[in-house]
Each structure stands twice: as C-alpha cells, then as structure tokens.
Amino acid sequence: TLHTTQTRAHTMVFSLPYVPANTSSWGPPKDEDINNPNNPMNKWANLPYAPYSRGDRISGRSADFTSTWKSNNDRNDGRRTRESSSGKNANEEFQYKVEKSEQASFQLVDTAKAPKRFVAPAKKRAQQQSRLRQLNARARGGNEQQKDTGRYNQPQRTRRRNNWGKGGNNRRNWHHRVDRQASVAVKADWVVVDEITFPILSKQRSEDLPSEEDLFSCGFLDQYNDAYERVTSKTAVPLKRFENKEFYPVTTTDDPVIENLAIEQSGNVFATDVILAHLMASPRSVIPWDIVVQKLPNGTLFFDKRDSSQFDFLTVSETANQPPLRSDDDPEGINSPERLSLEATTINQNFSQQILRQSKTPNNQSHRKNFDLPNPFYDEDDGAANGMEPASVAYKYRRFTLGDIKLVCRCELHGLVQKRGEEQTMTAFALNEWDSKLSGGINWRDKIDTQRGAVLATELKNNSCKLAKWTAQSILAGADQMKIGYVSRVTKSNAYEHVILATQFYKPKEFAQQTTLSVNNMWGIVKMLVEFFGGKDEGKYVIMRDPNKPILRIFSVPPSTFEEDDNDEEDEE
Known part of the structure; x- marks a missing residue:
C-alpha cells in the first residue's frame, strides 16, 4: 500500500496535444477549429517572423541604437562591408522601434574616452626633417623640370609656413585688403534696376566700328617743344607750376555747345570723352565711381557726372597689388590716396602745358593754332582781371554713328607736333613716381634710360x-600721337617739387593693342549701355561701381537727386 501511494505521488498528468482531424486527406485540414485555445495558429498568430536562408547572417539586436554608426563604419571598411552586406537590414522586424515623439527627446551619451593623439618622439621627428631636407636638396640639384617638385615634397604645414615667411599670396591679400566705401551714399528711395558684372562687360563686342564726323572745334593748340625729346634722368627738367592757366572739367549738361547741339537734334546720346573713356575702361577699375544718366521724354540720353564727385581726379596705383592706404597715424600724409590723387592731377595738368612752346610776349602767337570758335568756357572779362588765361586745349565736338545710335562727344586735344613734315595733333599725359618701395615698382632713375619698357x-x-x-x-579725339611723360618727386618726402625724367610718343591705336585694350570691346560696352537705357522710361539713373565687388549697379533715382548739392554750392558762391 505504501509503495502504491508513493508511485501515485510521482505520477505526472499527461495530456495529448491538439491534433486536428482531417478526414479528407493527409496533413492539417483547411478549416481548423479557430475557437480552440490549443490551436497553434492562435498561439503564434501575432509573433513576427522574418524568413532567411542558411547563407544569411542574422544581425541586429532587440534594441540596436548603433545601427547607423555600424552602417557608416561598414561603408568605410570594405572587408566588413562584404561580410555584413548580405544580412544587413534583413531582420528589421526584430529591431526596437519607438514613436517619433519619444525619439525627439532621446539623446545618446557616449562615455567612451577619445583616443590620445600619437606624437612621434623628438629624435624620430628630427630624422624625418633631415630626410625631407635631403629630398629637397636632391630636387634642387636636378634638372629644371624637377626644380619645382622640391616644394611639393614638403609637408603641407611646412609649405604653409614657408609661404607665410616669403609673403605668400594669401598673407598679402589678407594684409592689404581694403574695404572701400561707395562713391555716393545710396538712399532709401533709390531702386536697383539691374546689375552687370565685369566679366559680362569684358565680353561685349561691337562688330562694326562707328563712323566719325567732326561738328565743331573750339579753343587753340600750341606747338610741341622738341627739346623734351632729349630729356633723360641725368638731364632731368624741373616741373613748373602754371598757376595762370585755367582748366575746365565741365560736365555734359553744363556745356553750352552740347546744349545747342541737343536742341538742333544733332544726336540722341551726349557725353564727354572723360565719361565715355571711363565707361570703356570700367572693367579695369577698382576704386568706386558713379555716373549720372538722364533720359528725356524724346529718348535723348545725357551721360553726366556729379559736381561734388572725385571723377576728374586721377588715381594712383589703383590696380597695384599693394595700393596706397590711408594711415590711421597720419591720415593726411603725402602718401594717402586722396593726396596722391591730387598730386597726380596737378602733375598731369602742368606737364601738358610745359612741354609746349611758350611765347615770350603775349602778342607773339606764331606757334599757336586758333580754331573757328574760341574756348566756350573762358570769360575774357574775368580772366583779364585776374591775369588768367585758358590752357592750350582744343575742344572737338565729334559725332559717332553706330547703327541707330548717334553719339555726340566733346573731346580734348592738347597740342600740335611736327612728324616728318606733317602737322599732327596730340594728347599729353603724365605718369608720376611717388615712392618706388611703397608702390612695389622699380626705381625710375635707375631704369628709365636703359629699360624704359620695364618701367612702362x-x-x-x-x-x-x-x-x-x-x-x-586719345582714340575718341582722333589724336595722331599720345605723349606720355615720366615725372618723379625730387625726394620721396617732398610732394611739391618734381622733375621730368623722360617722355615718349605712342600712336593711340597701336598702344591699345600693346595694352590688350580692344576697340571693339570699348564700343561694345557703350552700345550695350545705350541700348539698355533706350528701353527704360524717362527719368534719372545712376551707374555705380560696387566698392568691393566687380559689379556695376544701375539705380533709378528721383529727378531731384543731386540738385540739392548744386543749390548748396551756388549759395556758397
């Protein structure tokens, strides 16, 4: 009895599993008992299942927060990419998923320490530097084709340090970068009409050059003094001051002759040679400037300049790598941009008069040629009372016809010269040396006689x-010759006394070819601007060069713009 009781205590109850009956065929029946709790289909109905083959590698975890990091490393490591590419993202169903709201507030904190940077011992670094010096020495000792390779065999840090010590381009551009201010303040009521980049201006071409026609000639011209052809650095001539000569930088709308020509409708575009030449050479400009354009109801265009602008002052070292800068210690120094500009303008005016023959008596005018009309800007009553006389300048009013464009321009000539028994017209300009060390040039007194081409x-x-x-x-005026003088300071610290070191004649069109100045591009720029304003409404516009970018901006301004400045100047007078 005891044995029977113990046997029953260790006896386990065994229940048969659920086996559906199929009376029609082998295998489980199609219609199983869905309500039966022992049905395995009900037990495993919501269990996710990802099929895979024996060759697939199961990767991933129930909560895999590093899957993105692993995939990035797999892309960088080709070996691991090949091993894990077959099983990557194969079992996404098993990965842990969270809602987007919870994901936004989740942050992964990496507590792993960053690996320490390996630094070679001092002895090892010395050996590497010695090896580099040997390689560079071999490269320098090779042929000319291998000389430049020594610099590239250096480490990047070494090349950067050498460039800094030698005044590399990056350091020079950073040190001499100039943030210039606009030539005129842009007001709130100015509207930007268009922007034109300098590369677009440089690509302009006029297939046909305009026809030229002389309308009027005013003023007089004196003969050139041939003695200045023999001037050298050893026989330098002091530059004189012509304080009794008057120059008239009159703008377009203030010219009485242009006013009469506009009334007679002799053209549909009016300008001066200084304004047109500035537009033609605008792709080379660096210093900011502005030009005013007025369009009348009949479509006539006037290209003007502001009376209070610095438009008529010459620039100095404008396109140099190291242009003159304003010094905070001495803002009014003789080498400041403003003082250099005034000095260059004065030199240019005095030089254009000194190289001409001067009559010893006022009545002797055998060397002078008078044109049909007198100087339109000279007042004889005021000039005689003050002892002033007009400078030797002839104003030629010329008409250039380019298709539908009839451009009337006032041009200037400065003298007459005899070439091979023929009388030719000339223009005169002066380059000035102020400080060769600061300007990055060469000493003129050492090179002007033997290497004048290098100076130019x-x-x-x-x-x-x-x-x-x-x-x-010179091309607009139709001059036969262009005279360029080389004027230098007596001493670098004296901006008031100068000497003429040399002079040189050039033919304008040949000089343009030597300086890569395309005449077709010059007229292409003018044609593009005239056609641009021809399609605009009447009113006043301003062409402004951006102070720091190679861009021309065209503004539409109110008609009364700049008139207040003119009224203030008249009140002061």
Missing part, C-alpha cells in the same frame, strides 16, 4: 585703368 610694364600693371582711359580719350 610696371605702370601698366599698377595703373591699368588710368592708362586705358587715356588711350580711349
């Missing part, structure tokens, strides 16, 4: 825009 090449680099404007003015 340096000036073409430092004053590209100014020389292009002079060339354009």
Whole structure:
C-alpha cells in the first residue's frame, strides 16, 4: 500500500496535444477549429517572423541604437562591408522601434574616452626633417623640370609656413585688403534696376566700328617743344607750376555747345570723352565711381557726372597689388590716396602745358593754332582781371554713328607736333613716381634710360585703368600721337617739387593693342549701355561701381537727386 501511494505521488498528468482531424486527406485540414485555445495558429498568430536562408547572417539586436554608426563604419571598411552586406537590414522586424515623439527627446551619451593623439618622439621627428631636407636638396640639384617638385615634397604645414615667411599670396591679400566705401551714399528711395558684372562687360563686342564726323572745334593748340625729346634722368627738367592757366572739367549738361547741339537734334546720346573713356575702361577699375544718366521724354540720353564727385581726379596705383592706404597715424600724409590723387592731377595738368612752346610776349602767337570758335568756357572779362588765361586745349565736338545710335562727344586735344613734315595733333599725359618701395615698382632713375619698357610694364600693371582711359580719350579725339611723360618727386618726402625724367610718343591705336585694350570691346560696352537705357522710361539713373565687388549697379533715382548739392554750392558762391 505504501509503495502504491508513493508511485501515485510521482505520477505526472499527461495530456495529448491538439491534433486536428482531417478526414479528407493527409496533413492539417483547411478549416481548423479557430475557437480552440490549443490551436497553434492562435498561439503564434501575432509573433513576427522574418524568413532567411542558411547563407544569411542574422544581425541586429532587440534594441540596436548603433545601427547607423555600424552602417557608416561598414561603408568605410570594405572587408566588413562584404561580410555584413548580405544580412544587413534583413531582420528589421526584430529591431526596437519607438514613436517619433519619444525619439525627439532621446539623446545618446557616449562615455567612451577619445583616443590620445600619437606624437612621434623628438629624435624620430628630427630624422624625418633631415630626410625631407635631403629630398629637397636632391630636387634642387636636378634638372629644371624637377626644380619645382622640391616644394611639393614638403609637408603641407611646412609649405604653409614657408609661404607665410616669403609673403605668400594669401598673407598679402589678407594684409592689404581694403574695404572701400561707395562713391555716393545710396538712399532709401533709390531702386536697383539691374546689375552687370565685369566679366559680362569684358565680353561685349561691337562688330562694326562707328563712323566719325567732326561738328565743331573750339579753343587753340600750341606747338610741341622738341627739346623734351632729349630729356633723360641725368638731364632731368624741373616741373613748373602754371598757376595762370585755367582748366575746365565741365560736365555734359553744363556745356553750352552740347546744349545747342541737343536742341538742333544733332544726336540722341551726349557725353564727354572723360565719361565715355571711363565707361570703356570700367572693367579695369577698382576704386568706386558713379555716373549720372538722364533720359528725356524724346529718348535723348545725357551721360553726366556729379559736381561734388572725385571723377576728374586721377588715381594712383589703383590696380597695384599693394595700393596706397590711408594711415590711421597720419591720415593726411603725402602718401594717402586722396593726396596722391591730387598730386597726380596737378602733375598731369602742368606737364601738358610745359612741354609746349611758350611765347615770350603775349602778342607773339606764331606757334599757336586758333580754331573757328574760341574756348566756350573762358570769360575774357574775368580772366583779364585776374591775369588768367585758358590752357592750350582744343575742344572737338565729334559725332559717332553706330547703327541707330548717334553719339555726340566733346573731346580734348592738347597740342600740335611736327612728324616728318606733317602737322599732327596730340594728347599729353603724365605718369608720376611717388615712392618706388611703397608702390612695389622699380626705381625710375635707375631704369628709365636703359629699360624704359620695364618701367612702362610696371605702370601698366599698377595703373591699368588710368592708362586705358587715356588711350580711349586719345582714340575718341582722333589724336595722331599720345605723349606720355615720366615725372618723379625730387625726394620721396617732398610732394611739391618734381622733375621730368623722360617722355615718349605712342600712336593711340597701336598702344591699345600693346595694352590688350580692344576697340571693339570699348564700343561694345557703350552700345550695350545705350541700348539698355533706350528701353527704360524717362527719368534719372545712376551707374555705380560696387566698392568691393566687380559689379556695376544701375539705380533709378528721383529727378531731384543731386540738385540739392548744386543749390548748396551756388549759395556758397
């Protein structure tokens, strides 16, 4: 009895599993007992299942927060990519998923320590530097084709340090960067009409050059003094001051002759040679400037300048790598941009008169040629009372016809010269040396006699825009010769005394070719601007060069703009 009781205590109850009966065929029946709790289909109905083959590698975890990091590492490591590419994202159903609201507030904190940077021992670094010096020495000792490779064999940090010590381009551009101010303040009621980049201006071309026609000639011209052809650095001539000569930088709308020509409808575009030459050479400009354009109801255009602008003052080292800068210690110093501009303008005016023959008596005018009309800006009563006389300048009013464009321009000539028994007209301009060390040029007194081409090449680099404007003015005036003088200070610290070191004649069109100044591009720029304003409404516009970007901005301004400044000047007078 005891044995039977113990056997029953250890006996386990065994129940048969659910086996559906199929009376029609082998296997489980199609219609199973869904309500039966032992039905395995009900037990595993909501269990996710991802099928895979034996060759697939199961990757991923129930809560895998590093799957993105692992996938990035897999892309960087080709070996691990090949091993895990077959099983990647194969079992996404098993990965932990959270709602977007919870995901936004979740942050992963990485407590792993960053690996320490490996630094080679001092002895090892010395060996590497010695090895680099040997490689560079071998490169320098090779042929000319292998000389430049020594610099590239250096480490990047070494090259950067060497460039800094030698005044590399990056350091130079950073140190001499100039943030200039606009030539005129833009007001709130000005509206930007268009923007034109300098590359677009440089690509303009006029297939046909305009036809030229002389309308009027005013003033007089004196003969050129041939003695200045023999001037050298050893026989330098002091530059004189002509304080009794008057120059008239009159703008377009203030010219009485242009006013009469506009009334007679002799053209549909009016300008001066200085304004047109500035537009033609505008892609080379660096210093900001502005030009006023007025369009009348009949479509006539007037290109003007503001009376209070610095438009008539010459620039100095405008396109140089190291242009003159204003010093905070001495803002009014002789080498400040404003003082240099005034000095260059005065030199240019005095030089244009000194190289001409001067009569010893006022009545002797055998060397002078008078044109049909007198100087339109000279007042004989005021001039005689003050002992002033007009400078030797002839104003030629010329009409250029380019298709439907009839442009009337006032041009200037400065003298007459005899070339091979023929009388030719000339223009005269002066380049000035102020400080060769500060301007980045060469000493003129050492090179002007033997290497004048090198001096001119340096000036073409430092004053590209100014020389292009002079060339354009000479071409517009139809001058046969362009005289360029080389004027230098007596001493670097004296901005009031100068000497003429040399002079040189150039033919304007040939000089334009030598300085890569395209006449077709010059007229292409003018044609583009005239056609642009021809499609606009009547009113007043301003063409402004951006002070720090190579862009021309065109503004539409109220008709009364700049008239207040003119009224203030009249009240002061």
